[in-house]
Amino acid sequence: MSVAMTGDRGVSAQPEAIPLDAEELKRARAAKIEAVGRWVIPIFVLAATVVLWDRVCVWKEVPHYILPRPGLVFQTLLADWSILSIALLNTLKITFGALFIATAGGLGLAILFTQSKWIEISFFPYAVILQVTPIIAIAPLILIYVDSLTAGLLICAWIVAFFPILSNTTLGLNSADHNLQNLFRLYGASRWQTLRYLRLPSAMPYFLAGLKIAGGLSLIGAIVAEFVAGSAGSGSGLANQILEASYRLNMPRMYAALILISFTGILIFLTMTLISHLLLRKWHESALKREV
């Protein structure tokens, strides 16, 4: 703006820009600070925590087999990458496999439930029972009965992950606008058309909220199942690495595996948030920016 002001004062025909008053400037600055701060502050807090962690280890002379310094954890992460990456891959396979089955199963069951009241009455209690029984209690049984380790792990992770999708989608399918339902009836829509053009789109925000929860839960389910299975060898995941490292008091590797699990969880969450945003940004209230 200063360029325009000093540059050409002779041309007075141009209307001068209305100067922003102090209040507006303050508000604009606050908005800018908030936009930057949203990212910078959490990163700064994380960095500060890591530094503090490092300093505490040095000041208190904590031995690395009790609490390794962050630098050592990072070194271990790189040094053991060949082992950890295989474990990470195995855990990811179970996590996303379970999430996929949970999504398909949860969605399918929800559709089935809303098509027939009797099916819902018959099976919904069992979905609840599966949900409320702690997975750690059922996992040993499942792993005994199921021959394939991968299948056993998948089933465990699926049980944890499918319920939020099922219950959210059922709620969503049932909350289609009543006037719109009447409209569909008036125009003689078939059951399938009502599902496809009305109920499924209405359920979309609910389904996506369920998916967001299920993404995190499928990772938790996979890790818990791995702990119970406690297997070493080709199928072992990050949880097995943590177990094994704990037997050997290999604290740096435990931390390295833990960090990988956390990062996976964060990535899943961000991916789900992005998917949800992309699908809803055009129309749903949750995705709209409000003018204050």
Added chain:
Amino acid sequence: MTAMVEKKMQETPAQSAPIISLKGVSKTFSNGTVALNNMSLDIRQGEFVSLLGPSGCGKSTALRIVTNLTGPTSGKVEWPQERANQKEHELSFVFQEPTLMPWATVFANVWLPLRLKGLSRKDAEDRVMEALQMVGLDQFAKSYPRELSGGMKMRVSIARALVTKPKVLLMDEPFAALDEITRFKLNNDILNLWETFGWTVIFVTHSVFESVYLSNRIVVMAARPGRVVNDMPIDAPYPRDESFRTSSVYAGFCRDVSGALHAAMGSGEEH
């Protein structure tokens, strides 16, 4: 009342055969409320009929029974001009709310009735755009409902009703939630479209002024139990416009209809 008798009766609607015939229709809800008591009404082709009454007089229920969204407890609705085996009536319904699908564009919302009949986007495009043009929204085909004002949403809703080229248009207090300026504008639009297409319209409202402005026949209803108490012709000539809205003839009709409505409400409270 005398002003009304002196007016020349409009010939066409009164003489033609009924298109919808309610015969002794009653509706009692499961909680025991009598929503409608023995309502008989003949709607003739080309009429613009307003069902006018206080809330709880069963006017919306009557409309829902006509559309078959709910069945009568006793009595029946006949469509004398239709084939006996005709499954769907050629009618469209405009709700009090715009009732648009928020996830779909304006185009897709108007396309819906045709889509449900199996028309592809390509086959439906001309008719959808034509309907949007009639309500002046062809520029907004790609917009989403949330980007539109209340009046524009209502127009989309009307375009969706138009797109099937119905014979009968049922409107359930369609403009009740709109501001007066928008409402006047849409009143005129509806009248123009009605004159162009020669629909039969049943219009539910609780506004005396709106019903007089629009209709050539007002059915006054009373509550507890919901019933018809008066059937008044409004035989002012069409086209009606702003000059009609400010004329003494209009004021006279409003006075008459208001009187009938108040009499109906008074008699309702005695019970």
